[in-house]
Amino acid sequence: MNEIEVRELAPSEFREWDTLVERNQPGTPFHTSDWLQIYRDVLLRDVRIYGCFRNDELVGGCPVFVKNLKGILKVASSISSMTDYCGPLINESSSSKTGRRVQENHEILNSLREFLCSQGFDSIHLKFSPGFEDIRPFTWNGWDSKVHYTHYLDLKEDVNDNISRTIRRDLKSATGAGLETRKWSNPETYYGLLSKVYERQNLKIPLPRKFFEKVFDLMRKKDIGYMFVSETPEGETVAAHLTLYGKNSTIGWSSARDPAFSLRGTNALLYYNEFLDLQSRNFEYMNVMAGNIPRFAEFIMAFSPRLVPYYSVTLENKRYSSLKALYKIATNAKIGIVPSNFY
Known part of the structure; x- marks a missing residue:
């Protein structure tokens, strides 16, 4: 050789x-x-x-x-x-x-x-x-x-067949309050949400604003991912995901939710609608990077993903x-x- x-x-x-x-x-x-x-x-x-x-x-x-x-x-x-x-x-x-x-x-x-x-x-x-x-x-x-550990959510299966009763209640609460989701490209919005998350915990945000601006530029220029947001009827963004494209899959890179917005179901609605959107675009699975933090893992398990070691x-x-x-x-x-x- x-x-x-x-x-x-x-x-x-x-x-x-x-x-x-x-x-x-x-x-x-x-x-x-x-x-x-x-x-x-x-x-x-x-x-x-x-x-x-x-x-x-x-x-x-x-x-x-x-x-x-x-x-x-x-x-x-x-x-x-x-x-x-x-x-x-x-x-x-x-x-x-x-x-x-x-x-x-x-x-x-x-x-x-x-x-x-x-x-x-x-x-x-x-x-x-x-x-x-x-x-x-x-x-x-x-x-x-x-x-x-991470979680893979199979997008070839019907999402509705695999969600828990808790998620169904959360979805009803969020939609009843008029929350809606959509794709949006705005680094200021995301950085603002993430800053609130870290400020609430008295922690320093791990990356500067300029880093996220560069990531959003890369998303626009080379189509490597997108931001999915959840908004109130008044147009206030209360949660967001930054998702990157993999091979026949996507990677949930970073997420943030306004800690001052206490309505149940904000994240549930965001994930649920994002999964449906990815299904419509024929992605096979989403790598939901939430397997190593207990409270995140407990939440995402309500969507019945597969646990994957690395x-x-x-x-x-x-x-x-x-x-x-x-x-x-x-x-x-x-x-x-x-x-x-x-x-």
Whole structure:
């Protein structure tokens, strides 16, 4: 088997990378060079796309955010603020033999793993997209692993057959109050709602206004997604979803509801009508990213989705592990070191 070369991609190779993302099922909008460029431009993040080549053909790779922490630690992660997963991708083997396919896939991942380990990172954290199932080239080589969950709502089935009585009551309440839903493209509206959510919890919003403006620009220019909103009869937007397009599917990226608007059913109506809209456009399923937070998971289960696991792997050297342990002990001391979920 030909040796795999791993190196950082040049900007001139980003189109080839985006083709790989589009061609492979675990590829998502989060992997694309356009999406990663927003983090680079707005947040000034050090974002690198490492590509795996066999005979000069791009056959895999992984985007990585690199951070130097106070000049002490150098960490790498495939995720950043409000990007829950964006891990390695591989060009799946076309061999008809299972053993050969596994061998070729593992060769790509092992080469990527060895390359990352050679870059002098104190910590490496990779979170794979749902659908990427074989992470053994990492776990077999001492990386820690963790399972996460999302929900897939089957849009080939009748939505009305699968909703709970609670959702039916909520829908009746929302429609009785005159709430309506529609698509709308307005970053100010969304940022305003999201700000209220975080202010209510005395938290800082994780991304600046400019980031959302760039995302909305990308939605308009390249049709990567849309915003779906719920409005009162007076035209006030009280809830919104930002949804991205996947492959025969969509990804519920971010949602926000005005915490001062207490009417039951606001989110239920928004999700329900969005599901019906996606069905009318022949999407197969929606990835509702609500599986890791109990109250969100409980709500979305009322629509009878399928629970889907996805995985992350982490490798930390002794220095990083020791400093992380000290951080946990001295949680009230400002020592300038952040935990492994910094990104």
